[in-house]
Amino acid sequence: MPQLLAHPPSTKPAPEKIGKYEIIHEIGKGTTGNVYLSHDPYYGRDVAIKVYHVDAGSDGQAAKVARKMFFNEAHIVGMLQHPHILPIYDAGEEDGKYYVVMEHIQGARTLSAYCRPDNLLQVEDVVEIMFKCAKALHYAHGRGLIHRDVKPSNIMLTLDNEVRLIDFGIAILKDSGMSMIQGIAGSPSYMSPEQVQSADITFGSDIYSLGAVMYELLSGFRPFRAGDLGQLLNQIVYATSPPIHTLRADVPEELEEIVTTAMQKEPEKRFANGGELAARLTHVYKQLKVDHNPIDEKEHFALLRRLPFFHDFSHAEIWELLLASEWLTYESGDAIVKEGEMDDRFYVIVSGRCSVESNGLSVGHLDTGNCFGETSYVSDAKRNATIKAEEAMIVLRVSATLLEQVSTECQLRFNKVFLRSLIERLQGSGNTQT
Numbered sequence: 135m136p137q138l139l140a141h142p143p144s145t146k147p148a149p150e151k152i153g154k155y156e157i158i159h160e161i162g163k164g165t166t167g168n169v170y171l172s173h174d175p176y177y178g179r180d181v182a183i184k185v186y187h188v189d190a191g192s193d194g195q196a197a198k199v200a201r202k203m204f205f206n207e208a209h210i211v212g213m214l215q216h217p218h219i220l221p222i223y224d225a226g227e228e229d230g231k232y233y234v235v236m237e238h239i240q241g242a243r244t245l246s247a248y249c250r251p252d253n254l255l256q257v258e259d260v261v262e263i264m265f266k267c268a269k270a271l272h273y274a275h276g277r278g279l280i281h282r283d284v285k286p287s288n289i290m291l292t293l294d295n296e297v298r299l300i301d302f303g304i305a306i307l308k309d310s311g312m313s314m315i316q317g318i319a320g321s322p323s324y325m326s327p328e329q330v331q332s333a334d335i336t337f338g339s340d341i342y343s344l345g346a347v348m349y350e351l352l353s354g355f356r357p358f359r360a361g362d363l364g365q366l367l368n369q370i371v372y373a374t375s376p377p378i379h380t381l382r383a384d385v386p387e388e389l390e391e392i393v394t395t396a397m398q399k400e401p402e403k404r405f406a407n408g409g410e411l412a413a414r415l416t417h418v419y420k421q422l423k424v425d426h427n428p429i430d431e432k433e434h435f436a437l438l439r440r441l442p443f444f445h446d447f448s449h450a451e452i453w454e455l456l457l458a459s460e461w462l463t464y465e466s467g468d469a470i471v472k473e474g475e476m477d478d479r480f481y482v483i484v485s486g487r488c489s490v491e492s493n494g495l496s497v498g499h500l501d502t503g504n505c506f507g508e509t510s511y512v513s514d515a516k517r518n519a520t521i522k523a524e525e526a527m528i529v530l531r532v533s534a535t536l537l538e539q540v541s542t543e544c545q546l547r548f549n550k551v552f553l554r555s556l557i558e559r560l561q562g563s564g565n566t567q568t
Contacts, residue, residue, distance in 0.1 A: 152183055152233055153226050166203055166303070171238060174223075177399040181223060182238040185231055188504065192326045203303040204232040210302055213277060217476045218270035220290065220298040226326060227486070245286035245347065251354030255387060258422045261350045263289070266297040267344055269535050272408030274299075276336040278308045284343035285324040286350065302352025306335065322366055323356045327399050330367045340399035341411060345404075352389070357397065371399070388553040389418050416539040422456040434461055438530070441503050442483055451544040458536040464523040473520040478534040480507040480552060486527030491520045499524070505555050510534045 148160045148170055155172040158180070162169035167186040174181050206226030216219065224235035245263070248255045255263075266288060274281060274423060281288075282304050290298040302411050317347050326342035328335060349357045357375035360366040375397070378390045398404045405411040423431065436446050438452055447455070461484075464470055470488060471477055482505045490498040490506075497519065500506060511513040 151177050152185065152231070153224075153228050154233065155181065155183055157183070170355060172235070174235070180238045180240075183233050184236065185233045201232065206305060207234045207303055208232075210305070210306070212273060214279070214302075215476065216270055216273045217478050218266045218297045218299060219274065221476075222302075226489075237298075239290065239292050239298065241555060242290045242298070245289045245291065245351060249286050249350045249354065249356075251381075254354055254382070255351060258351065258390070258419065259295075260348065261389065261419045261422065263291070263297055263351070264344065264348050264537075265412050265419065267299060267347075268408040268412040268415060270297070270299045270405070270408075271337075271340050274302075274305075275340070275408060280304050280308060280335055280337055280341050281343075282329070283303050283321060283324075284340050284347060285321045289347065292297045308337075309522045314397065322370075323358065325367075325370060326401070327371045328401060330370050336401055336406065338508050340464060341396050341404045342398075342401075343410065344408075344411070345393050348393050349375065349378060350394065351534070352385050353378050355381060356495065362482065386418060386422070388414075388421075388504055393416065403562065411538055412535065416536060423457055430461075431456065437484055437528075441482070441484065443503050443505060443551060443555065447544075447547055450549055451541075454540045454544045455537075456530075456534065458540050459530050459532040462529045462531055464527040464529065466523055466525050468523045468527075470521040470527075470529060471519075473515050473518065474516050476516055477507070478510050480510055480532040480534065481505060481521075482530040482532070482539070484528040484530055486529075488527060489522050489524055491522065492518060500559075504559065505552055508552070508556050536539040 135512060137474055148157050148168075152170070152172065153177065155174055158171040158173060160168060161182065167184045169187065169435045170171055170183045172181050172183045173179075186201070203537055204225070205223060220239075221237050222234055223237070224425075226233060247253065271281065271284070279302065281299070281302060283301060284299075288301045289299050292298065324343045324346045328336075331340055346357050346399065349355075355376075358366055358369040358373060359368055360457060378385050379387075392411070394406055395414075396411060396429055405414070435452060439449075439455065464486070470481065473492060483500060483502050485502050487499060487501050490500060500521070504523060509517055513525040532548070537548065
């Protein structure tokens with residue numbers, strides 16, 4: 135969040151209840167609000183509730199800003215439903231206190247932990263994370279929202295290394311009458327030149343900020359560093375950041391070019407949108423997988439070639455699909471997907487057997503060669519079933535967004551075979567949907 139002047143965090147004990155939500159304990163304090171672990175009795179799930187440091191009748195600039203941040207986040211309840219954006223479930227006001235209710239992710243951490251030279255992520259991991267962020271921004275931009283505060287501490291990683299873009303408190307809705315927060319630029323080190331100069335803000339500003347985050351994750355250093363704020367802002371507008379390869383030797387040249395393009399001073403010289411940035415990152419990711427795991431990839435190819443699911447695929451199409459997917463292993467009892475969660479990926483069982491459960495009841499089983507994840511064909515759909523491994527399993531997980539980057543022929547082949555397999559399963563065992 136931007137560092138705002140606001141009321142200091144309350145020293146009062148956590149309330150027992152906010153609205154219908156039962157408070158368990160406090161899990162965080164910020165300049166604009168306290169965050170509590172809470173329980174939603176209606177849906178039977180734990181949630182995080184942010185209560186803003188402002189009373190309904192408070193005066194002063196800080197109170198006005200906090201209120202506007204609340205209304206900003208409350209406005210997007212239900213507006214953003216994407217696997218890589220932290221969902222906001224609810225918002226409200228009670229006894230003069232404003233609050234928003236969000237997904238609670240146990241054990242999550244932000245990317246801030248990986249911005250030091252002595253604790254950098256592997257290049258391949260950075261590319262995958264940035265790809266997901268680019269897709270999340272593309273989705274938000276498609277709905278008219280400009281985040282305005284993309285930075286490492288606003289990108290969260292789950293225990294499964296999934297990505298959640300968080301904190302739309304100072305986002306603006308382009309070309310709308312929505313109440314906008316003015317005068318809050320964001321976090322200086324990641325601000326675009328146009329933000330620094332108080333010029334018109336477009337979606338390209340978020341692309342620049344994501345480029346600055348990428349630079350720091352790859353190098354361990356922020357792109358611009360100065361002794362005071364004035365010097366920093368001047369560098370953002372006029373200076374060129376040190377080349378990444380001078381700070382880290384194993385960064386591919388193409389990836390460095392991607393960062394440079396994202397951080398161009400003029401918005402029109404950057405990537406046209408998050409989808410274009412994601413496509414470029416996909417190309418780098420594929421090449422990194424081939425370079426780093428040539429032996430494993432050949433073994434994976436051989437296993438897929440023997441599966442009936444891939445009998446109609448050409449060798450080139452299998453390689454394309456393999457490079458656009460993840461190879462995962464599960465032990466007995468592990469949940470592969472969970473009922474009710476959003477997930478834009480398809481799954482093919484390479485080996486093993488799993489159970490299909492809906493509303494806590496077993497409704498079927500899937501074996502080697504079967505596929506699931508058909509809800510990925512429906513935008514913003516949630517899983518209808520929980521899939522659990524019954525024994526050691528190997529699963530090919532194909533991202534719908536990565537699948538968009540393979541050849542048209544490969545996409546058509548995959549969709550044809552997947553849907554044919556789904557129809558055969560439904561005809562043979564009722565209407566088990568996953």
